Amino acid sequence: MNIGIIGIGLIGSSLARAFRLHKLGDILIHDFKREHLEEARRLELGTRYFDDAQKLAAEADIIFVCVPVGNIVDVVRGICPRLKKGTIITDVGSVKSSITRQIREFLPRDSFFVPGHPISGSEFSGPAAGQADLFANRPYVLIDGEGYKAATAKIANIAAKIGANVLYLDADCHDQILAFTSHLPHICAFAAMAGSEQASQLAQQDVMSYAGPSFRDLTRVAAASVDMWKDIFLYNRQHVLEVYKLFRQEMDRLVSFIERAETGEIERYIAHARELRCFYYDNRGELSAKKSEKN
Amino acid sequence: MNIGIIGIGLIGSSLARAFRLHKLGDILIHDFKREHLEEARRLELGTRYFDDAQKLAAEADIIFVCVPVGNIVDVVRGICPRLKKGTIITDVGSVKSSITRQIREFLPRDSFFVPGHPISGSEFSGPAAGQADLFANRPYVLIDGEGYKAATAKIANIAAKIGANVLYLDADCHDQILAFTSHLPHICAFAAMAGSEQASQLAQQDVMSYAGPSFRDLTRVAAASVDMWKDIFLYNRQHVLEVYKLFRQEMDRLVSFIERAETGEIERYIAHARELRCFYYDNRGELSAKKSEKN
Numbered sequence: 001m002n003i004g005i006i007g008i009g010l011i012g013s014s015l016a017r018a019f020r021l022h023k024l025g026d027i028l029i030h031d032f033k034r035e036h037l038e039e040a041r042r043l044e045l046g047t048r049y050f051d052d053a054q055k056l057a058a059e060a061d062i063i064f065v066c067v068p069v070g071n072i073v074d075v076v077r078g079i080c081p082r083l084k085k086g087t088i089i090t091d092v093g094s095v096k097s098s099i100t101r102q103i104r105e106f107l108p109r110d111s112f113f114v115p116g117h118p119i120s121g122s123e124f125s126g127p128a129a130g131q132a133d134l135f136a137n138r139p140y141v142l143i144d145g146e147g148y149k150a151a152t153a154k155i156a157n158i159a160a161k162i163g164a165n166v167l168y169l170d171a172d173c174h175d176q177i178l179a180f181t182s183h184l185p186h187i188c189a190f191a192a193m194a195g196s197e198q199a200s201q202l203a204q205q206d207v208m209s210y211a212g213p214s215f216r217d218l219t220r221v222a223a224a225s226v227d228m229w230k231d232i233f234l235y236n237r238q239h240v241l242e243v244y245k246l247f248r249q250e251m252d253r254l255v256s257f258i259e260r261a262e263t264g265e266i267e268r269y270i271a272h273a274r275e276l277r278c279f280y281y282d283n284r285g286e287l288s289a290k291k292s293e294k295n
Numbered sequence: 296m297n298i299g300i301i302g303i304g305l306i307g308s309s310l311a312r313a314f315r316l317h318k319l320g321d322i323l324i325h326d327f328k329r330e331h332l333e334e335a336r337r338l339e340l341g342t343r344y345f346d347d348a349q350k351l352a353a354e355a356d357i358i359f360v361c362v363p364v365g366n367i368v369d370v371v372r373g374i375c376p377r378l379k380k381g382t383i384i385t386d387v388g389s390v391k392s393s394i395t396r397q398i399r400e401f402l403p404r405d406s407f408f409v410p411g412h413p414i415s416g417s418e419f420s421g422p423a424a425g426q427a428d429l430f431a432n433r434p435y436v437l438i439d440g441e442g443y444k445a446a447t448a449k450i451a452n453i454a455a456k457i458g459a460n461v462l463y464l465d466a467d468c469h470d471q472i473l474a475f476t477s478h479l480p481h482i483c484a485f486a487a488m489a490g491s492e493q494a495s496q497l498a499q500q501d502v503m504s505y506a507g508p509s510f511r512d513l514t515r516v517a518a519a520s521v522d523m524w525k526d527i528f529l530y531n532r533q534h535v536l537e538v539y540k541l542f543r544q545e546m547d548r549l550v551s552f553i554e555r556a557e558t559g560e561i562e563r564y565i566a567h568a569r570e571l572r573c574f575y576y577d578n579r580g581e582l583s584a585k586k587s588e589k590n
Contacts, residue, residue, distance in 0.1 A: 222568045222572035
């Protein structure tokens with residue numbers, strides 16, 4: 001089996017490493033950035049390297065499109081003319097609705113698009129940042145849909161082989177959930193990091209000299225890729241606005257208890273949040289197996 | 296030298312371990328919770344154990360008060376009658392102004408209070424959670440002030456011996472800075488964790504099944520002690536409200552760019568936040584040495 005990877009950044013290069021580790025087939029790699037392609041070659045991430053996405057498309061049975069959300073549709077449009085009959089295309093983008101709708105409109109009838117989203121990652125990027133175990137025990141969402149059950153099963157099979165837990169959602173539900181669990185934490189991180197300058201002005205001291213572990217963890221993902229996050233916010237605008245409203249109300253509620261010095265309410269609020277955190281996560285900070293009991 | 300520790304939770308037990316490791320003297324331990332005191336004894340954290348804080352006070356040269364912010368003043372008031380001449384009392388509370396003011400009012404003239412705050416910790420608590428290296432390379436703030444320079448120097452010396460970086464601030468400035476770098480991240484964590492229930496209702500799915508590393512890190516400190524955080528929010532109310540306003544404006548600004556799909560502004564906002572994060576933290580997520588260049 002020829003597995004194509006277009007875009008050899010953090011996710012693409014992690015998939016390449018995982019596919020090689022689990023001997024899933026020949027790995028064909030393309031990246032429009034010449035230096036990324038060269039680095040992939042130097043790191044021996046693939047079987048063959050292509051400086052042209054169409055040439056890769058002409059030989060691949062399955063293609064993982066691992067480019068930023070804003071480029072996925074154009075990349076797929078670009079390779080359409082050269083796809084073999086029966087080729088399955090999947091992506092790894094963090095937003096699914098609009099991309100799925102657009103690609104399904106123009107994709108040839110004898111090809112398949114299976115929207116995917118491995119929920120793993122880090123704040124790093126580039127071919128050297130990948131890890132073969134990035135997907136192990138992590139959720140890998142595939143988008144439900146009529147007319148491509150067999151294609152979906154194939155991608156699910158690959159995701160399971162590299163250790164991921166495959167979950168199914170419809171595209172809009174995925175985008176709503178991820179707006180809360182992923183896009184919102186990034187807004188917090190960017191805003192806290194940017195706000196540190198004003199906080200320093202207020203205190204007439206560099207507040208960052210006094211930052212502890214809680215600030216470090218809150219802002220970890222502020223180091224993430226600018227291109228990628230600009231796209232995600234734009235493509236998932238409505239859901240991001242919706243969950244931001246929800247989150248702001250939650251914060252306002254806690255802060256209004258603090259403002260009015262309502263000891264009992266503060267205690268109840270914190271205790272409830274603490275209970276949820278301890279229910280869902282174990283001591284090592286990993287999602288706990290207990291969560292399945294609650295479902 | 297007899298070093299007393301009142302309150303053998305995370306910070307108290309970490310100090311005990313660090314003092315023993317660095318052979319700083321005999322370690323006298325009291326905790327009003329009988330089970331904590333027994334656990335400290337079982338873990339061999341101290342030299343001697345006291346079921347009465349006054350008895351400990353009568354023998355200590357230096358006393359670290361490591362109880363929640365809301366109990367510090369009462370604990371110090373309670374041991375006052377039994378203090379030896381020249382005893383230095385220090386605390387490790389996360390809020391300094393009001394406690395410092397109150398204690399200085401009633402403390403006997405021949406004793407000294409040096410307000411302190413080691414900026415380290417974790418979401419865990421109790422005598423078993425402590426670590427001897429909890430303070431290594433971490434900031435340890437001491438509050439500036441006239442009339443107790445020699446006492447401050449002694450505490451600074453101990454903090455340096457256990458590996459901490461001693462920094463000096465006045466009490467109000469400390470409380471303002473920590474409101475931003477520590478109390479605010481906790482508000483985010485509690486609100487995000489509590490908000491997950493509403494997000495699940497909205498999505499009609501348990502959103503926590505799809506939580507990735509960014510949500511995990513944002514909410515890590517939601518597992519922190521309820522008692523401790525209730526006190527911190529109440530004692531630092533004004534500064535917490537002030538920095539929350541600042542943070543909310545920052546988030547609103549980013550989200551309004553998203554709402555209006557202002558691509559350039561979103562990019563600039565994220566790029567600036569990213570630049571700050573990468574300036575202050577190295578690749579391992581530790582505060583970078585570079586920050587000193589900026590000062």
